Amino acid sequence: xxxxxxxxxxxxxxxxxxxxxxxxxxxxxxxxxxxxxxxxxxxxxxxxxxxxxxxxxxxxxxxxxxxxxxxxxxxxxxxxxxxxxxxxxxxxxxxxxxxxxxxxxxxxxxxxxxxxxxxxxxxxxxxxxxxxxxxxxxxxxxxxxxxxxxxxxxxxxxxxxxxxxxxxxxxxxxxxxxxxxxxxxxxxxxxxxxxxxxxxxxxxxxxxxxxxxxxxxxxxxxxxxxxxxxxxxxxxxxxxxxxxxxxxxxxxxxxxxxxxxxxxxxxxxxxxxxxxxxxxxxxxxxxxxxxxxxxxxxxxxxxxxxxxxxxxxxxx
Numbered sequence: 001x002x003x004x005x006x007x008x009x010x011x012x013x014x015x016x017x018x019x020x021x022x023x024x025x026x027x028x029x030x031x032x033x034x035x036x037x038x039x040x041x042x043x044x045x046x047x048x049x050x051x052x053x054x055x056x057x058x059x060x061x062x063x064x065x066x067x068x069x070x071x072x073x074x075x076x077x078x079x080x081x082x083x084x085x086x087x088x089x090x091x092x093x094x095x096x097x098x099x100x101x102x103x104x105x106x107x108x109x110x111x112x113x114x115x116x117x118x119x120x121x122x123x124x125x126x127x128x129x130x131x132x133x134x135x136x137x138x139x140x141x142x143x144x145x146x147x148x149x150x151x152x153x154x155x156x157x158x159x160x161x162x163x164x165x166x167x168x169x170x171x172x173x174x175x176x177x178x179x180x181x182x183x184x185x186x187x188x189x190x191x192x193x194x195x196x197x198x199x200x201x202x203x204x205x206x207x208x209x210x211x212x213x214x215x216x217x218x219x220x221x222x223x224x225x226x227x228x229x230x231x232x233x234x235x236x237x238x239x240x241x242x243x244x245x246x247x248x249x250x251x252x253x254x255x256x257x258x259x260x261x262x263x264x265x266x267x268x269x270x271x272x273x274x275x276x277x278x279x280x281x282x283x284x285x286x287x288x289x290x291x292x293x294x295x296x297x298x299x300x301x302x303x304x305x306x307x308x309x310x311x312x313x314x315x316x
Contacts, residue, residue: 120256134229191235193231205308255278
């Protein structure tokens with residue numbers, strides 16, 4: 001699950017920007033030279049506050065949640081009191097600005113697994129700021145066996161601004177630390193993330209790719225953009241998102257995570273090796289899927305992905 005906010009700013013600033021979920025006033029017109037060095041301190045502070053408040057609300061709701069509390073929207077997706085609380089939270093923080101997109105909570109929230117509140121700022125089709133609040137993500141390194149341990153302290157906030165690196169801090173507001181993606185160079189030593197639900201990503205194709213790389217560790221399956229956060233601090237080395245035919249990735253499901261990983265030294269591309277393009281509306285125009293890793297492993301991963309996709313296609 002992800003609660004997502006996207007703010008779009010036109011490069012020319014001649015037209016009002018399009019906002020998703022909630023937005024802040026656009027910055028004053030400035031030259032391209034100034035934009036490069038522009039500070040996003042106000043936007044970052046607002047996004048961190050909104051994400052933190054929303055995450056803490058979700059933690060409280062999830063703790064007390066009963067299945068009978070769940071209602072349903074027209075698209076059959078589950079909705080809880082947390083949905084409405086998050087909407088009110090953002091309305092309060094961002095005042096009278098238009099609220100025009102709200103992504104619902106789904107079963108990962110209801111079953112107590114990973115979920116994320118994801119906020120991103122786009123300017124000229126480029127992600128320049130991202131915040132990920134991951135209420136259930138342990139503060140220590142994620143492991144398949146230990147992520148649900150009652151001894152683990154949970155609740156992480158990841159944030160990144162273009163050119164400024166990626167930082168992580170506890171949701172309680174304690175000091176932030178700069179994080180980096182895994183430095184693993186040998187794919188046999190790498191671990192990889194994929195979606196929890198097989199309906200969201202082709203697990204069989206991911207398994208084939210892992211075999212070609214020589215990855216020995218089993219996949220870590222978690223939902224939401226929490227995978228991007230965990231990857232940005234080196235919990236794993238690879239993330240494979242390979243949706244079934246006909247599925248179209250939405251930009252708000254990847255924008256914040258993309259900059260969080262990129263600013264931590266990672267590489268995020270589609271399955272053809274091209275950077276993700278957030279400038280074409282609400283959908284990503286992708287070739288097959290999304291692959292994420294560090295710079296050393298990307299050539300090997302891309303080659304394994306290409307061969308695996310070809311092999312799978314020829315077997316149909």
